[in-house]
Amino acid sequence: MKILLCLVMFFLLVNGFATAQNLIQDSCKKAAASNPKIKLDFCIKTLEGNPQSKAAKSLADLVMASTKNAATKTTSLKAMADKILKGKKFAKDSEMPLRDCLELYTDATASLNEAMTSVKSRKNKTAKVGMSAAMDAPSTCETGFKERKTPQKSPFTKDNDVLTQTISICLALTTMLK
Numbered sequence: 001m002k003i004l005l006c007l008v009m010f011f012l013l014v015n016g017f018a019t020a021q022n023l024i025q026d027s028c029k030k031a032a033a034s035n036p037k038i039k040l041d042f043c044i045k046t047l048e049g050n051p052q053s054k055a056a057k058s059l060a061d062l063v064m065a066s067t068k069n070a071a072t073k074t075t076s077l078k079a080m081a082d083k084i085l086k087g088k089k090f091a092k093d094s095e096m097p098l099r100d101c102l103e104l105y106t107d108a109t110a111s112l113n114e115a116m117t118s119v120k121s122r123k124n125k126t127a128k129v130g131m132s133a134a135m136d137a138p139s140t141c142e143t144g145f146k147e148r149k150t151p152q153k154s155p156f157t158k159d160n161d162v163l164t165q166t167i168s169i170c171l172a173l174t175t176m177l178k
């Protein structure tokens with residue numbers, strides 16, 4: 001009897017695990033098909049690499065987890081911009097874009113947090129407005145460095161690319177919510 005119970009538990013567990021895997025795979029396939037900028041392998045790797053999205057049982061869970069992941073990223077970029085500014089070792093022409101990026105990351109973090117609140121209250125369209133606002137932050141930040149009289153090197157280029165992808169995934173997943 002105990003063995004039977006163990007077996008049942010085991011299958012339930014394996015089944016639950018497989019469901020989460022399929023949820024991520026299926027959702028990423030749809031997301032990648034909806035937006036050519038979303039790379040399928042990046043989507044799967046990002047969502048499977050995050051414990052919260054890996055545990056997602058529904059698309060809404062996945063949206064929450066991926067948005068939280070994006071907010072963590074904007075928060076750490078904000079800290080990075082702050083640190084560079086306080087370190088005072090940047091080129092003088094970089095100061096303005098650095099300050100702009102700091103503000104952009106701050107606002108993007110707030111927008112993503114609002115988007116999570118909206119998803120929780122099933123205001124999916126409102127959530128997308130917040131995500132779209134956050135989506136502009138990485139590219140606007142990059143443009144700031146390029147548009148100086150002497151174009152400056154952005155310390156965020158690689159992170160900004162990842163952030164753009166990450167937020168695109170949030171948006172695509174939210175679009176898939178009914």
Ligand SMILES: *[C@@H]1O[C@H](CO)[C@@H](O)[C@H](O)[C@H]1NC(C)=O
Pocket residue numbers: 060122123124177178
């Ligand atoms: C938003 O998505 C949820 C699924 O999480 C769904 O139940 C709800 O009906 C959607 N809301 C709207 C307004 O479409």
